[in-house]
Every structure is written in C-alpha cells, then in structure tokens.
Amino acid sequence: MNPNNYLILAAILFTIGVYGVLVRRNAIIVFMSVELMLNAANLAFVAAARNTGTLDGVVVAFFVMVVAAAEVVVGLAIIVTIFRTRRSASIDEASLMKY
Amino acid sequence: MIAALIGLPLLGATVLLLGGRRTNAWGHFLAVAMSAASFLLGTFMFMQMAGKSEEEREVGQHLFDWISVGAFQVPFGLHLDQLSIVFVLLITGVGTLIHIYSIGYMEHDPNRRRFFAYLNLFVAAMLLLILADNYLLLYVGWEGVGLASYLLISFYQQKPSAATAGKKAFIVNRVGDVGLSLAIILMFVTFGTVTFDGVNAAAESGNSSTITWIGLALLLAACGKSAQFPLQSWLLDAMEGPTPVSALIHAATMVTAGVYLIVRAHAIFDLSETARTAVVIVGAITLLLGAFIGTAKDDIKKGLAGSTMSQIGYMVLAAGLGPVGYVFAIFHLLTHGMFKAGLFLGAGSVMHGMHDDVNMRHYGALRTMMKITYATFGLGFLAIIGVPPFAGFWSKDEIIYVAFSQSFIIGLATLLGAGVTAFYMTRMMAMTFFGEARWQDDVHPHESSAVMTIPMIVLAVGSVFGGMAMLFVGDIEHWLEPVTGFAKPEHSVSHSVLIPVTLTVVLGGAVLAWLRYGRRPVPVEAPTNVSFLTKAARADAYGDSINEALLMRPGQYLTRSLIWFDSKAIDGLVNGMAAAIGGLSARARRLQNGYVRSYALTMLGGAVLIALVLLLVRL
Numbered sequence: 001m002n003p004n005n006y007l008i009l010a011a012i013l014f015t016i017g018v019y020g021v022l023v024r025r026n027a028i029i030v031f032m033s034v035e036l037m038l039n040a041a042n043l044a045f046v047a048a049a050r051n052t053g054t055l056d057g058v059v060v061a062f063f064v065m066v067v068a069a070a071e072v073v074v075g076l077a078i079i080v081t082i083f084r085t086r087r088s089a090s091i092d093e094a095s096l097m098k099y
Numbered sequence: 100m101i102a103a104l105i106g107l108p109l110l111g112a113t114v115l116l117l118g119g120r121r122t123n124a125w126g127h128f129l130a131v132a133m134s135a136a137s138f139l140l141g142t143f144m145f146m147q148m149a150g151k152s153e154e155e156r157e158v159g160q161h162l163f164d165w166i167s168v169g170a171f172q173v174p175f176g177l178h179l180d181q182l183s184i185v186f187v188l189l190i191t192g193v194g195t196l197i198h199i200y201s202i203g204y205m206e207h208d209p210n211r212r213r214f215f216a217y218l219n220l221f222v223a224a225m226l227l228l229i230l231a232d233n234y235l236l237l238y239v240g241w242e243g244v245g246l247a248s249y250l251l252i253s254f255y256q257q258k259p260s261a262a263t264a265g266k267k268a269f270i271v272n273r274v275g276d277v278g279l280s281l282a283i284i285l286m287f288v289t290f291g292t293v294t295f296d297g298v299n300a301a302a303e304s305g306n307s308s309t310i311t312w313i314g315l316a317l318l319l320a321a322c323g324k325s326a327q328f329p330l331q332s333w334l335l336d337a338m339e340g341p342t343p344v345s346a347l348i349h350a351a352t353m354v355t356a357g358v359y360l361i362v363r364a365h366a367i368f369d370l371s372e373t374a375r376t377a378v379v380i381v382g383a384i385t386l387l388l389g390a391f392i393g394t395a396k397d398d399i400k401k402g403l404a405g406s407t408m409s410q411i412g413y414m415v416l417a418a419g420l421g422p423v424g425y426v427f428a429i430f431h432l433l434t435h436g437m438f439k440a441g442l443f444l445g446a447g448s449v450m451h452g453m454h455d456d457v458n459m460r461h462y463g464a465l466r467t468m469m470k471i472t473y474a475t476f477g478l479g480f481l482a483i484i485g486v487p488p489f490a491g492f493w494s495k496d497e498i499i500y501v502a503f504s505q506s507f508i509i510g511l512a513t514l515l516g517a518g519v520t521a522f523y524m525t526r527m528m529a530m531t532f533f534g535e536a537r538w539q540d541d542v543h544p545h546e547s548s549a550v551m552t553i554p555m556i557v558l559a560v561g562s563v564f565g566g567m568a569m570l571f572v573g574d575i576e577h578w579l580e581p582v583t584g585f586a587k588p589e590h591s592v593s594h595s596v597l598i599p600v601t602l603t604v605v606l607g608g609a610v611l612a613w614l615r616y617g618r619r620p621v622p623v624e625a626p627t628n629v630s631f632l633t634k635a636a637r638a639d640a641y642g643d644s645i646n647e648a649l650l651m652r653p654g655q656y657l658t659r660s661l662i663w664f665d666s667k668a669i670d671g672l673v674n675g676m677a678a679a680i681g682g683l684s685a686r687a688r689r690l691q692n693g694y695v696r697s698y699a700l701t702m703l704g705g706a707v708l709i710a711l712v713l714l715l716v717r718l
Contacts, residue, residue: 021699030695095693 006047013040027079027089031072038068100144101160101177101230104187107137109223115216123212127205130215131198134222138191145184153581156181159232166235170291178232178295182582185429185575186229186359189436193351194222196554200444201343203551204451214254214341221247225352229359233294234283237360241279241324244353245272251348252340264336271333275323279360282316285309299366307371314367314374318381321357325411328385332642334408335392338400342447345400350407350443351436358411358432361418362425362583369421369584378419379505383512386412388640390519394526395636397625398457399446402527403439406483409516410435416513417498424501425583426576430569431494437565438482438490441558445476448551449531452544459530460623461539466532468544471552473532475559480528482562484521484605487598490566500597504588514604521608529617537623 013036020033042061049057083089111133115126122129148156157180165175179187198218205211224243231237253265286293289309290301302310321327326334337349348354361368361378368375389408396402410431417428450457452469466473482489485496495517503510538544546552569575576585625637635641690701 018703022696022703025696091695094695097691098693099688099691 003047003051006050007044010040010044010047013037013043025090025092027082027091027094030091031075031079034075035068035072038064100140101158101179102162104137104140104144104191105177105223105226105230107133107140108219108226112216112219112223115212115219120212126212127198127202127215130219131195131202133219134191134195134198137222137226138188138195141184141187141191144179145188148179148181148184156581171287173233173235173293175236176232176294177230179230180582181578182359182362182429183229185433185579187226189433190222190225190229190352193436193440193558194218194225194347196557197343197347197351197440197444200346200447200551200554201341203548204343204447205341208341210254214251217247217250217254218343218347221251221348221353225356228356232296234279234286234298235293237363238276238279238283241320241356242276244348244356245269245276245324248272248337248348248353251344252337254340254344258339261339264333264339268333268337271330272323275320275330275357278316278319278323282313282320282364285313285316289313295363298364302366302370305370310367311371311373314364314371315377317360317364317367318374318378321360321378321415322381323357324360325354325357325415326385326408327357327381327412327415328388331385331388331408332639332646335401335404335639338398338404342400342443342450345404346440346443346447349404350439354407354411355414355432355436358414358418358428361415362428365422365425365583368419375419375421379416379509380419382412382414382416382419383509384412385409386416386516387512387519388412390516390523391632392636392639393523394519395633396523397459399449399459399462399527399531400443400457402459402523403442403446406442406520406523407439409520410439410483413495413498413513413516416509417501420501420505422584422586423504423588424498426579426585427494427497427501429579429583430575431491431498433569433575434482434490434494434562434566437558437561438479441475441479441555441562442483444551444555444558445472445479448472448547448555449476449544451547451551453538454542456539456542459527460621460625461537461542462531463534463538463621464532464536465544469546471546472555475552475555476532477528478559479562480524482566484524484609485517485601486605487602488563488567490562490564493566493570496594496598496601499601500592500594501588503592503597510592514601517601518604518608521605522612525609525612526616529613530621533617534621537621 017033017035017037017040020036021030024030024033042064045057045061045064047057049055049061079089082094086093108130111130114129115122118126148158157178159179160177162175162177164172166173198215201214201218205214208214221244224240224247226240228237228240228244231240249265249269252268253262255261283293286298289305290298292298292301305313319330322330334349334354338345340349368378386409389405389410389412391405393402393405393409396405414428414431414435417424417431449462449465449469449472452465452472453462456462478489482491485492487493495513499510499513499517502513579585638644
C-alpha cells in the first residue's frame, strides 16, 4: 500500500481534531479532539518510520503516548473539578481568567 | 590671640540667640561688653605690633586644616598685619560706639536682644573677613556679613518695605558673590592655592589674560558688596534698617569690604592694567552717580546713603590707581568710617527726636533744640566736604592729587565729586538745622540721652582729629607700605595749586546749596514741577527701573516661557507616551478573552504561520 495514504489519513484525522477543538464547547469532546490530534501525529510518525526503515519515529510515538497519558490524567482531573463546582463542562463558561 | 578677636563677639551672638528671652534683661550689656573687649584686645595687639620692627609685624595663627582634598589645601588660618589691624580698630572701635548708641536708640524696641545678637554676629563675621589668611575663608566672612546685613536691614520685619529691602540687598549681593567665587576658582586653577601669600607669590607667573579675568571677577565682587555701579541699587533701600545698622554696616564697615578686597588682592591688580582701569572707571562713575543721587533726596538717610556710595567710589577709584592709591583708599576708608558713622548717628538722633520722621522737609531750625547733635553733625559735615584740617580733607585731597597724577579726566571727576559733595551736604545741613521750623503738629524735638550723644561726640572728635592723627602721628603711608606697597606719583599738579582749587570748588558747591536751601524757605511738600535731572536723582538715577527693564522683566518672560515649555512640551511628551502605551495595552488586553477556543485558534494560526515560513525559507 502506498505509504502516502497513511500520511493522508493522519492529516484528515488531525484536521478533524483541530476542527473539534475549535468548534466544540464540551470540555470532554475538546479533550478527545486533542487526543485525536496527538494520535494523528503518532500515525504520521509511525508511517514515516516504516517508510524509512528506522526506529526513530516509533520511539517518538511511544513518548507521545506516555505524555498523552499523563496529560489525560491532569486534564481530566481539572475537567472533573470544574464540572463539580460549576455543574457544567462547557469551556466557554469557564472563562473567568480574562482581562 | 587673634581668634579671640572673632570669638568674643561670636560668643556674644551665640549666647543671645540661644539664650532667648531669658537674656532680654542684660543681653545688650553683654553685646556691648563683647564688642568692647574685642576692641580692647585689638588695641592691645595694635600696641604690640607698633612696638615691633617692620619685618616682625605680620603674625599668623593656624587654627586647623579646614579643607584637605588632594591638591586642594585650605587652612583655617588667621593673619594679622598692618592692613588688618587698622580694620580691626575701625570695626571694633566704631562697632562698640554704635553698640553703646543702640542701647539708647533701640530702648523701646521689643526685639532689642535680637538686634544686639545680630550686631555681634556682624562684628564677628566682619572680623573673620579681614583676618582670614586665604580667599576662601575671607569668603566665609564675606557671606557672614551679607547674612548679618540681610537680617538687620529687614529687622523691622513687620514692614513689607523692610522685608523687601533685605531680600533685595541679599539678591544683589549674590551677583557680586558669583564674582568672588569665580575669582577663587580661577586662582585655584591657575596658582593651585588660595592663600594670600601663595597667590601673591605666584601672581607673577600667571598669564596676563587669566590675571585680568581674576581682577575683573574680584571687581564684580567688590561692586556687589560696596554698592558700586552697576550693583549699587540695594544700598539706598538698605536704609530701611535701624539707623545704627546704617551707620555701622552700610556706611563705616561692611560696604567698604570691596575696597579691602581690592587692596588685599593688589598683587593681581598690580599686574593687570585692564583690571585697574575697570576699577577706576567703576569708581569714577559711582562717585558721581552717588553724589548726584544725594543732591535730590529728601530722606535724610537716603541722602547719606548716596553720599556713602559716592565716598566708596572715591576709595575704589583710588584703589584702582595702583600702588600710588592703595594707601589713600584705605586712609579715606578709615576717615570716612569715622565721619560717616558720626553723620548717620546724628541722623538717627534727629529721627529719634522727630518721631522717626526721615523727611528733611519736616525738619528745620533744629540747631537750637538739639545742640549736641547739631555740633557733632556739623563737625562730620565739615569733615566730609573736606575742609582743612578735618579728617576728610587729608584723605580726599590725597585721592584727588593722585587721580590728577594719573589722568586729567579722572582727576576732574574727583574734583567735581568734591563740589557736589559739598552741595548735598550743605543742603542737608541747611534743611535739617537751619531755616524755619517745619515740624509736623505732634512733634516735639528734643536732644537724645547721653548714651546716644557720647558715641556721637567721640566720633565727632575722630572726624576732627582722625585724619591728622593717622597722617602725622601714625604715618599711615609707611605703616601700610609693607602690605600694600606705596609709590609717590611721578608728576601731578602741585599741592599748592590743587588745594586752593579744591577748596574753591567745595566752597562753590556749599554756597550754591546755601543760596537755594538756606536763604530761601524750603517747601514742606517736595515740588513736583522739577527738572528731569532732579526727577532722575529722586528715582535713584532710575537704577531700579533699569534693572527691572533689563533683567527682571526678561527674566520673568524667560521663566514663564520655560514653565510653558516644561508643562507643554516636556510633560506633553512624557505624558503622551504614557497615554499612548496605556491606550495600546488597553486594546491589547482584549485579546485575553478567557475563551480556550480562541487561544487554540491563535495557536493554530501561529503554527500555520511558522509552517509556512519554514516551507518558504527551506524551499
């Protein structure tokens, strides 16, 4: 299979992720979109690694997974706390830190 | 020993100023005692000095190192020589007499203690001025007498005119002080020292233009302190102070400090023809200007003030003539100190009897009511117009003689000045003591008490015999010669021609004044339809108007435009920049809207931009 197809898929997934982050209001969905973007990038790394026959991209993909896992823990904790205090997971309502 | 001369009056001033009201009862006696003690000590030192041979007469006292910074070494040293000692005797002698006189004159003044404290302070500062052995310490005394003068001119501080006069004197004096500080700075830069000995020794080696500039700066200083043209305007207003102050500070001692400075710095003036010429011109202008102002004043004290300016003009002129004149400048200074102090005390005595009225048009016929004042004032009058053998004759005649030896025009100016002096003094005599009584209704003239008349009598005796005593007994020419140098003028009109001519001119002035003011009745109100010259003299030769038009108004415009520039341009720039940054940040703040999604969009935009740039640069 043409390795470019993997990259095209990764680009499509990344775009969906960006779109989700920009337009959705629910914090959980935004979070999922962020994860989607990370995984799109992982896919591109792995495909590139397979293409070149080296392991570098694979290693980076592992790193990204670990970081994403850690980030999920912190991020979800914040979202849960916000939800508890405000009874809502809308990211537009949690906009107190402004000018 | 020398320090004690200064220390005694300084102690008096300190006790009286710090002691406050507790010293009210005996304060004036303490002040008199301190001044008298200083005089006795001065007399003792004079005797001691006179007993020594000429080379050993100069004594110094090094108290401590005052300023010691790198090459700049200024000792706090005092120095007593033939020139200082005559000043010591004049200042403490006349000073003590005036202290005694003030006991009577200030008897009913609630602030008498403060007055005596300032008088003591003045005596101390003046002694420091003439005993200092370097120019910087002289400057301290110079400022000290300026301070005392300011405090005493504005002594009647409840009178706005007196307060203003004090400030005026202080400010005009500052202009002169700039000259003195410039001179001191130049001396240090050029010679590396500011002591009299150091400067005298090094002066020869200095380059001539620097020497001239130092001389001119010293002349500016002398002009300020001695009320010489063009800084003369403060002296007439200074008459707002109590009369003993006018006698001591603004006639006998402080105003002559400028002459002392010029004579003390003779090493500088000996080397610079230009500076000497400037001094002579200033002296000649002032001697005529002061005499001119004196002719039209109805205020007895202002008349005498004009006369003081004029007489100091004589001294400055003589000092500017170089080694032929220094001695006679000092000689005239000493005789003038005696007769002018006597005249002022006489004027004070008249005022005391006339309810502090100073207008001579309200006097008249006082010779019968105030016999002692009349006699002492009369003797002072004969001395100042230069009738032989009174004191003023000897000194003024010598100055006229020396002036003729240097330049015919300068000689003529001094001769004319002598005539005008006779005119205004005779006018003053006639308006005060002769003619018909023009007293105001509630005035009952009476002779002053003994405490006031005795100093007047002593000074009158000085006015009669002082000149002869100094010339024939003291041999003042050779007494001062080691300090100031002395030279006989080479060729001049001979004394046998000059004395009759001078006396004729003096007599002419006196007769003219007598015909106008003695024979004819004097109107009580000053006539208004008078010539331009009289108007000019009444307005102090428009000195104030000239200062106002030339300096004050432009100064005010300058200040106002500077304030405008400061508040509009400088502040506008700074405030405008702050406002612009503030406005911009208020707008930039709006970017922080709190919406995570908009931050994410910004991030995306940034990332896209970076990607684009990378693509464009790489490819």
